[in-house]
Amino acid sequence: MRVYPVFLNIDGRPCLVVGGGAIGERKVQDLLLAGARVSVVSREATPTLLDLARRGEILYRQENFTPEHLDGMVLVIGATNNLQTNREISAAAQARGLPVNIVDAPALCTFIVPATVRRGELTLAIGTGGQSPALAKKLRQDLEQLFGSEYGPYLELLGAVRAKVLASRRDHPDNLTVFTNIVHSPLLELVRNGDREGIRKLLATLVGAILPPVEMAELQTQAASLFTNSLPTRL
Numbered sequence: 001m002r003v004y005p006v007f008l009n010i011d012g013r014p015c016l017v018v019g020g021g022a023i024g025e026r027k028v029q030d031l032l033l034a035g036a037r038v039s040v041v042s043r044e045a046t047p048t049l050l051d052l053a054r055r056g057e058i059l060y061r062q063e064n065f066t067p068e069h070l071d072g073m074v075l076v077i078g079a080t081n082n083l084q085t086n087r088e089i090s091a092a093a094q095a096r097g098l099p100v101n102i103v104d105a106p107a108l109c110t111f112i113v114p115a116t117v118r119r120g121e122l123t124l125a126i127g128t129g130g131q132s133p134a135l136a137k138k139l140r141q142d143l144e145q146l147f148g149s150e151y152g153p154y155l156e157l158l159g160a161v162r163a164k165v166l167a168s169r170r171d172h173p174d175n176l177t178v179f180t181n182i183v184h185s186p187l188l189e190l191v192r193n194g195d196r197e198g199i200r201k202l203l204a205t206l207v208g209a210i211l212p213p214v215e216m217a218e219l220q221t222q223a224a225s226l227f228t229n230s231l232p233t234r235l
């Protein structure tokens with residue numbers, strides 16, 4: 001299957017999952033991580049989904065699927081155990097021009113879901129064009145070993161440096177060199193080791209001559225706060 005990879009912005013937008021079993025639950029968790037407002041339509045739901053509904057984190061409608069459930073939705077996932085229902089979900093969604101995924105049924109999908117690794121703002125997505133979901137899962141597990149939790153704060157720092165540099169001198173011909181040098185520097189290792197002093201010195205070497213002193217001081221404060229703020233929220 002030929003595919004075009006994209007990262008959808010569904011933050012705050014209504015998304016529907018039909019079918020509240022183990023697979024539906026996995027899809028709901030992924031949608032919540034992307035900030036979606038998730039509705040689940042299913043005759044039964046897993047204890048985790050019921051708990052999410054009780055806490056108001058998802059909307060659960062204990063009903064059979066009807067096309068009206070698609071009203072207002074921007075994205076639809078069908079995860080029922082009934083092929084006829086999955087076909088109806090796919091047809092109704094496509095009639096309305098809504099992107100639709102039917103789990104384990106590539107022919108009924110207008111998009112397929114990759115295996116993903118998330119580290120803060122870093123998202124690694126693996127697709128095999130439907131040839132081997134088991135391989136996608138295995139590669140995801142391999143990548144989880146290679147890309148540790150330090151990538152969250154590391155990327156946050158890269159973003160902070162980049163924002164400062166672009167604010168000070170947008171379109172400067174040397175900006176690309178600066179950004180490339182940073183990602184080839186030992187910064188990742190210093191973040192991994194929690195080496196505040198090393199990070200402070202390295203930032204001074206890399207961008208100290210470029211940024212106005214006030215901006216540089218702000219950046220150093222931001223860098224230090226990566227370690228004083230509670231890390232788990234950003235990992």
Ligand SMILES: C[C@@]1(CC(=O)O)C2=NC(=C\c3[nH]c(c(CCC(=O)O)c3CC(=O)O)Cc3[nH]c(c(CC(=O)O)c3CCC(=O)O)/C=C3\N/C(=C\2)[C@@H](CCC(=O)O)[C@]3(C)CC(=O)O)/[C@H]1CCC(=O)O
Pocket residue numbers: 026027101102103104105106109111112113114115116126127128129130131132133134135136137140
């Ligand atoms: C990546 C992941 C994302 C997710 O679903 O969240 C995902 N499947 C995952 C796991 C998984 N799925 C299956 C197994 C059993 C082993 C095996 O069959 O290999 C395992 C492994 C396991 O469960 O251990 C069964 C299966 N899946 C599909 C078929 C139908 C077919 O191939 O025709 C069948 C046979 C059903 C049957 O036996 O009848 C089809 C699809 N599954 C896809 C995605 C899309 C293609 C992605 C790609 O490869 O590019 C696609 C096309 C449509 C879609 O569902 O979006 C998630 C890993 C998450 C993770 O752990 O990181």
Ligand SMILES: NC(=O)c1ccc[n+]([C@@H]2O[C@H](COP(=O)([O-])OP(=O)(O)OC[C@H]3O[C@@H](n4cnc5c(N)ncnc54)[C@H](O)[C@@H]3O)[C@@H](O)[C@H]2O)c1
Pocket residue numbers: 018019020021022023024025041042043044045063064065079080081082085103104
């Ligand atoms: N669980 C797995 O590891 C796995 C692996 C490969 C394939 N699959 C396939 O993925 C699909 C979902 O798997 P699962 O384990 O989550 O299934 P599941 O049986 O646990 O859950 C399916 C849910 O769909 C609901 N449902 C059925 N018909 C409905 C309708 N008309 N309207 C609303 N809800 C309806 C059911 O109430 C149930 O809660 C199935 O087709 C299954 O064969 C699952």
